[in-house]
Amino acid sequence: MTFLRLEEDLLRARRNAKWKLTDHQVYPAWIAETDYGAPPAVQAAIERLVREMDYGYPVRGAGSMSAHVADQFSRRMAKRFGWQADPATVEVVTSLDQAIAACLLAFTRPGEGVAVHTPCYPPFRWLIEETSRRLHPLPLVETRDGFAPDGDVSLPADVRMLILCNPHNPTGRVLTREELDAVKTLAARHDLVVISDEIHADLTLDGAHIPLASLGGELDERVITLTSASKAFNIPGLRCGVMHFSSPGLQTRFLQTIARSLLGQPNVFGVDATEAAWEQGDDWLAEKQMLLRRNRDRVAEAVSLIPGARMIPGEATYMAWIDLARCSKNRIPYDVLDEAGVRTMSGAMFDPAADGYVRFNFATSEAILDRMLDRMVSAFRR
Known part of the structure; x- marks a missing residue:
């Protein structure tokens, strides 16, 4: 290679x-961008589009482009993490920041609190401010093994959402099963919707990533998993991301506030590059x-x-x-x-x-x- x-x-x-x-x-x-280019399969997929000048309204598989990406996501989660993610509860977006903003608008109201482990990816803070919500910091605790969430926290009653970043940006920490169980307990105790940003899941260097939604139980009605091929395969400019809802009911609650048309449609280059990355990269x-x-x-x-x-x-x-x-x-x-x-x-x-x-x-x-x-x-x- x-x-x-x-x-x-x-x-x-x-x-x-x-x-x-x-x-x-x-x-x-x-x-957060690498200098390593992209996998040969991704380059070939893009070159095919250019060579054939295939820039019309796209058809992939038996359904829409979004359905095709959802199927690719489901297969990827099963192959990589052993998680059976339902493709029917997937919405496709151009960026995960867009998805977070949409979730803030759908599941919280202006002035309500949003819990975030700090230090945090800067757009989390910006998106909370832009949507007139209030950031409630949950400082990570430094241990000999790395930065860990405090497993014994209590939240104000107006905190309605937790934004989780795992693997964590900027510390690089991968949460253990026990730490994820503590997140699960916290979410159930305070009736939180959890946005689980897992965009770096393919970039584990030690240990193994566990998708939060795969824990099930109390999380089945409250987790939106966000991911993309962009970080692992260095294609952020191609703009194709995934929101997976842990239940149809949660997805319905979201779509009652956010019209699907506001999420846009995936770009043909992003779709083909994502498929090539996940299938052949x-x-x-x-x-x-x-x-x-x-x-x-x-x-x-x-x-x-x-x-x-x-x-x-x-x-x-x-x-x-x-x-x-x-x-x-x-x-x-x-x-x-x-x-x-x-x-x-x-x-x-x-x-x-x-x-x-x-x-x-x-x-x-x-x-x-x-x-x-x-x-x-x-x-x-x-």
Whole structure:
């Protein structure tokens, strides 16, 4: 298996946010996008559409494009996670942020609380604010094994929803069965609808991902699972995502408020690329996971060379959550790294109290990663 070439000049020539919005003297380690291209099967699917100029109203399988994606999702969940997800309770969207906004509007009212484990993916906060809801933070607890949710929390009566991110962005934590059972208990106790963002499920590096909805029981009427091939197979620009409702009743409640037409229709490129990725991309994905494990360990080794720096290696994703608060001499670590020519994301983007952290994207070539790590170590050892 071979990946696309990762020479710096070719990467800088790409018209994507990661490289295009970064100065030529700066290396990008910020936005959640890899440098590895896409699987050969995905490239072939796209090239076929272009070669045949197949841009008309699409037909796939025996039904609509959305039904086709739903079937692909169901097969993927069964093959990858042993979860029998009903394709009849799937809605297809162009982006998961769109799905979260729609769920906020469908299942909560303005002013009500939405619980989120913090630090959190920044759009969770933004979407809650944009829809006039109130974020109720549930700070993750740092343990020797990683960041874990507090299993003994009580929520205010006006909190109506929990947004769960598992595997977790930015810490890379994969929740255990016991931790998911605690989420299940919390949701039942407070009668919460749970939005389970599982977009990084295919990017586990250690351990195994368990879909929350697969636990059943009290969760059968309250979980909406969100996922996409975009992160694992590096096709975020093709815009195809899935919402799976844990019961027909929950789906009906959603559609009583959100007209299906507002969800749009999947793009033909996104549909064919998603199918190719899920059906034929696993050998490519396994090689990518191997590269990511190696890069993660290189980052951890570099961090260990910085006095006072801390990093708990994540079990999933391609982002490292690095604590540099003790070694930045009263400066924000993001600024120190930016001046050193490494663009990260400030921890304050994920939690206002976490400005001593940075999120560092290590999904690139070993050569580019080494250049970034050399700059990082040098910046904090001066």
